[in-house]
Amino acid sequence: MNSSLSLEDFIASEKASLSEAMQMIDKNTHGIVFISDEKGVLIASLTDGDVRRYLLSGGAMNCRAIEAANNAPKSALSQKEAKKIFHKRDYVVIPIVDKKGRIVDIYTGDPKEQKLFRESLNVPVVINAGGKGSRLYPLTKVLPKPLIPVGDLPILELIMKSYLYNGCADFHIIVNYKKDLIKTYFRENEAHYNIRWYDENEPLGTGGGLSLLKKEIHETFFFANCDVLLDSNYAEILKFHKEHHNVITMVCAYKNFNIPYGVVEIGKDGVIQEMKEKPLISYLTNTGIYVVEPEVLDDIQDNISIGFPDIIEYERSKGRRTAVYPVRGNDWMDMGQFPELEKMRVRLSSE
Template sequence: MGKEDLTISEAMQGIDKNSFGILFLTDSNGRMSGCITDGDIRRFLLAGGGMEDPAIEAAERHPRYATDMEEAEILYHKKNYIVIPILNEDRVIIDLYCGKSLTEHRTRNSLKVPVVINAGGKGTRLDPFTRVLPKPLIPVGDLPIIELIMQEYRSYNCDEFHIIVNYKKELMKAYFSDNEANYNITWYDEEKPLGTGGGLSLLRGKLKNTFFFANCDALLTANYEEMLQFHRENRNVITMICAYKNINIPYGVVEMGENGVITNMKEKPLMSFLTNTGIYIVEPEVIDDIDDDEAIGFPDIIEREKQKGKKVAVFPVSENDWMDMGQLPELEKMRKKLFEE
């Protein structure tokens, strides 16, 4: 629970800290005034809202609630609710009903969308591990990162994989040739490094429909169905999945005007900004705009598509939904988060 005067940024942090994916807002007297989820925040931001705006502006002002546990159980199982708050006569939350299992309602629809994974880089940020193994095969717990990524897509019935390889590619192929999971993989060999986007030219004519495109060092646990729906409804040629990063500046920040006049001061402010996760939803026409053997980063491809007047957009997700293993400290954080060690 949180106070209704929280900002959007603060509400996001509150949501990330609980296991329900929802935050109930209360007034100064502790009475429930609304509830807010990641989806509410996303819609608010996409409509032009800001991170410092009051969370109550994005919240559901009249959420369903119960007055006792029996009523809560009936409501919870009547519809696909995440959690039902139980209020007393003063509208103060006295308990929460979340069913018998937190995973009970996390059913996933079949998307059947192809997945392209760029796994050709050297992974220099993970040196010296990548002197022995290619970055996609660096283990996180019991499995390499690329297989964890593929399992996430498989949970949506996305089981057609196209993997672009270069550095230590024979090790990659050997690992999957001996893998009991029997992944459906088509391999594409780069003859020279083509950057984070150029390797897509190897797939020219291979894909006829929308596809996911991902780097091999990021695991995303957000709702892929919502991303795909957003992409299609807005008729984007590329949708970039971005995560909000919230960083506390441990100093007082001063803004200065002409002649040194202080225009604003903030004590240890919270800074929020969007970060590219390296995961995209792409239309096949983008591949036709990449020349054969062209070395280019995918952000440069996005800029080129924009210059051509094509529609590209951002789908924002929570920082908590994005795990990046591109650096050793982040790799350890990912392991602890996935396996709760």
Template sequence: MDYMDLCISGEITVREAMEKIDITAMKIVFIVEEGKLCATLTDGDVRRYLLGGGNMEDAAINAANKQPRAAHNGEQAKGLYHAKNYIAIPIVDNNNIVTDIYFGNEKQSSKTYDLNIPVVINAGGKGTRLYPYTKVLPKPLIPVGEVPIIEHVMQSYQKFGCSEFHIILNYKKELIKAFFSENENQYNIAWYDEDKPLGTGGGLSLLKGKLDSAFFFANCDTLMQSNFDSMLRFHREHSNTITMICAYKNMTIPYGVIEMGKDGVIEEMREKPEMSFLTNTGTYIVEPEVLEDIKEGVSVGFPDIIEKQRQNGKNVAVYPVSGNEWLDMGQIPELEKMRVKLYGE
């Protein structure tokens, strides 16, 4: 990769910088003015800025680290990089002009995590968005590459030391159980059968008294390529009852947009503006006390459960991630995108 691909102007917006971070997949960009290094910006910097009240349309420099570490040669860059596990180290000359970026050219052992908290997966839906595939197979068993959707999800949590799975079933539940009974990976799974559809949240009532710690709660078609350790630390540090994992999505409005004032006066005109908004990924961190407030045998959406907790004065917060870290496998067009992302062309 050409190091200039990671260099941006501080005048571009946070949203535009996030798009650049997503495209390069390096999780960092360098703010450079007239060739000189001014700051660095990572996805973590953006997250902290937004959680502090910042806006996606603010200048990227406002969210950046204005005291970046830099080296003057390759050996110095290598030492810095490996000493503190940096993402990348810029190399600058005596005038602070960027001449290269060191990414680490030696294979490093990946960091290991041991979160060791339960993962609850809602796998009871009919998967109507994936029809006609789900007429034959339940949604959790629709393959992406050679691995079914739900197994991709489970493996993503296993990478962070989560091996205790609780799976809520309804539609074609015997097929799902049969698949895992013959699965060579021998997952640690507890099954919960709904007698009738209970929505995206009602099935949790089946777990009352089963869990005594915070747990991840996810839909079976939601794959997060994020740092679950960071999510859990955020949840605990803020004493949240529920933390919603939400992804920033950008959408270009295909029309000219007009802001109208009093008496029809045009206050602003924007041609095909790009809008940023937070989307619920269907992934949460939940405290076990929430289970006690869910009525048994009653269909309810998990967003309604969240709203009830908010009304009761509980801490409910959002942990924002890049839209590039969220893969929604619940739609047919997205399945191919996911296959390409996971396995390549």
């Protein structure tokens, strides 16, 4: 187990809410928590996949975590047994329990035996890299946002490497602002990425640039803004998209926010109905990453500026299926503003 983590980072009370459990999952970064009773006995496990299925079936983040959990979790009585179970079925974490069923340790796997690459998806990736990055001004006065370094590499190259890790090597990149700088960087890059460039003559928003690809893409593709990184299983996202016959799947992240004040709800004549002290608010936010069917391109007008959320609304109005695939808040990193950019740099430097 990571020395910066403790056993408590993996164990939630049976009274914990789904929001509280999700915060623990984000903190331990392993995609799972174990639920124990008041004596410390293992009674359930909860993964981000369990949470996703629960929410998609109509559950809410303020419900108890146990309602979404797996009540028959796998466990081991020793490190040796845990290692055998872990690598036999590709588990993410195995709890080690004593003879009374109390959790005494956690096995998170041997890094030497873990895969370097995930399942090869071979799906085209479209990246919108045409914006001016005004929220990062004056930095973007010198460099276009796609070339802003996050650690040793610019953000655009980090995004591409995340897709390469998931077996996606066919890149289609929409450019506008300081496009020659971007192209020059990748032309001189030793990695030799497979890129096709699409030049916007005028800014076309977060969605309008897709009109340039109408005759170029004829299959399901990933579409992403150039300021976000996602550390999730892309194969599972694609599987969800296909199984539900979506034309667009929006990847959204769970976010939890503690309001630092007491909140009061009132009724008629100011009568107090409920008081909550520093409540935890949970919501889903758009990450700017999507899975898209090629027929959506035919509905986008040429040379018209439009946001991709407006394209989603249009598809919904036509009765086509659009859906959300939820991921952990900790899986999503955004560098669109200076505070987020610094958080991304700190996190990547520690990994």
